[in-house]
Amino acid sequence: MSLTSSLYAGASGLVANAASMAAISDNIANTNTTAYKRNQINFSSMVSAQLVQGRYSASGVEAITRSFVSNQGSIQGATNPTDLAIGGAGFFVVTDKATAVTEQDPRFFTRSGSFNVDADGFLKNDAGFYLQGWLADEDGNISPDPSDLNQMNTINIKNIGAQVQPSTEVIINANLDKRGVTGSVGPAGYNAATTASMADYAVNPTTGTKPDFAFTMNIVDSSGGIRRIAMAFLQDTTANTWFAEIYAVPDSDVVGGVRPGQIASGLVRFNPDGSFDQANTTLFGAPGNDPNFAIAASSAAVGVRFAPALGIEAADIDLDLRNFTQFSALSVVNSLNPDGATVGNVIGVEVTEDGKVSALLDNGLVRLVAQIGLATFPNPDELAAVSGNAYSQSSRSGEYSIKQPKLGGAGLIESSALEASNVDLGTEFTSLIVTQRAYSASSKIIVTADQMLEELINIKR
Template sequence: MSINSALLAGVSGLIANSSALAAISDNIANTNTTAYKRTQINFANVVTSQVVKGRYSAGGVEAITRNFIGNQGLIQPAASDTDLAIAGNGFFVVTDKGANVTTQDPRFFTRSGSFSVDADGYLVNDSGYYLQGWPADATGTIVTDPSDLSQMNSINIRDLGAQVLQTSEVLINGNLDKRGITGSVGDATYAGGTVASMADYADNPATGTRPDFTFQMNIIDSGGGSRRVAMSFLKDSSAANSWHAEIYAVPASDVAGATRPGQIAQGLMTFQADGSFDEANSTLFGVTAGIGNPPNIALAASSAGAGLRWASGLGINASSIDLDITKFTQFSATSAVASINPDGAPLGNVSGVEVTEDGNVTAIFDNNLVRLVAQIGLATFANPDGLSAVGGNAYSQSTRSGEYSVKAPQLGGAGSIQSSSLEASTVDLSAEFTGLITTQRAYSASSKIITTADQMLEELINIKR
């Protein structure tokens, strides 16, 4: 009966517009939700077969939910270094637990990057989801797998413990005064450093030769301790561009097995006529170093054996330090050291975290040491709008979304990571309020269908009277 179909069409209109109101309500409520993706209700007519000629049966309307999960939201600056946004395609891979993640634990996908460090050191967002990434091994190597989420783990930046970087390179920039020092004792009693050396003078001024110029530098040993090493120079009176040079420990007791007190190396440093360092003819380390190859300080580990070594009482590993002295010059100006740049770092603890555009997560220590922790992987889908919502602004894979592919940011169509940024909601309030008005009117119109059909039925019933 056509009146009954009109009633049902009116009811379907009420139901469909109620769904539209619910979707608009969700959108408006989540205007300020990080990376929220708006939902829209589209309407489609329902067609029924017209079995009786000259009569029309209304089919009504049905509500079809459409998710705009793949839409990019505006990226806005944020205060925290661990607030992350994705510029382009992809989703963060997350799970609902930090420690002891197994292959049976579900993984979810989100663009909500409001991560912070929890009490256990894990990166977790406001919804309680833990960020997953490929961990770096002890050498800083990362192995990625685009199809196996079990290779990823919750990123933790606190379980690194304290870190020490043993000095392996020192770059020195300085000048030696070509004029020497007026009134210096000279090198008459120096005898190549085998007797009355500058190392002797440092240990006991009464027994050694006073240098023309000395400076000290700090190096970090394997235990994080700071060791003092000195370099002393004495102008060679027999050669205009040659200097006697020694390297020794301060105090001398730090080094055992040395020919002179604490002495590590001794020889000549020579210069060209233009004042530049003549590495090819310098013998500070016993042999010609060779152009472009920094000389090396080598000290064996603490032991009681023979040979040049750290004193056994220090209990530290061997040291091998490239000493780049190629920036030394010899000009007629006061001897001075412009800069000493060692690469070592004493004991330090994690003080911050940094995330690069390609997803590398590095821990920053308070001794300026930086360690690679993990790399964030981004999951991409053939149809991101087909993902299933699971709450907390996260999604799970579905048959409509297709299979995931996890890759490093900026590779294979995946977007880049923007640190200190958050993706805004894709909700447009003006559009939602306009939809609210039209939905309200459509709902009222559908109710009028029911009212009118009811009046017609009442007239039909009154015919009997």
């Protein structure tokens, strides 16, 4: 009968409003949860078939949960460079374990980017999920495969170990005094191939020929060690011409040269305007050769090479002499800028907008580690929520698509930032009052229907 149905309608109202209260409570409790997405209970009427004309049977109300997963929260600044926010529709791909992740292990999706480097070097968020990405190979190359989640691995910052970058170039800004050291004539007795060389003078000043000007530069070898290389100059009687040698300091670092420690010898010439004349310079081999000197590996059998005891690889150094001049001013080195880096260890992390994760080393190097991949869904509001403010794919959410950040609507990644909860407290407190009143009204339906049934029962008396 319709009176009994009103009891059930009131009961359904209690259940629906209790569910609404639970959703509101969750929303309020997670106001400060990173990237939390609010839930809302919507009400839908239920109608039963009216079998007897003129009689109405109440069917009550049904509670339907709606998740606002696709509604992005505001982006707020953070101090940790591994705090990451997504400006777009993507989700971080995460797992609940760091290593030995197999195809059978579940992947979860989250926008909670509060990642930190744990004790083992893995990027792990506050909920205990590990960030996945495409790892770089030893040469720093990344091959993203958006079609297969199993090609992604847990990102580790510390397992790259110490890094070394051997020197390959030295930029020299220097001047040789065109007036000469004393204004005298040329270098009597100088011979680069005998004990009269400038390399010999560097070993023993009682022998060899003293240069008019010399300077040393530090290069980094293949093992991260520092090797000192000198360039020495002696002015010739021919205008704009200098005898020059390149040699190792100490001389024992290099073997196989014409003289101890000697790497190269020849002439350095300048144009009348004081600029470097590469076309007529023979220090680097044939006239016109690029300014470059090479030292073979310690294992080499012939030629100028590193001493066998050093056990290091070959060095090939380009000299940038565009700012090497000959003016009537004191001989001086204004600057020496060699590249290369000695042994370095990880001291920080850098994440770019396109998701590239790099390790910052204390020797100044930046080593590319991985690239983050972002997942998108046709209907993200239907993802299945799991503990830890994450989601799993459901039949109603549609299949995931893995994309590189900044491509295909996945969005860009903001480092040192976090997405705030999309909960509005004003809305929630208003809904709290409305829900409370609705719950009271539903309970009143039950009380009133019960009184009416009591009256009906009392008719028999």
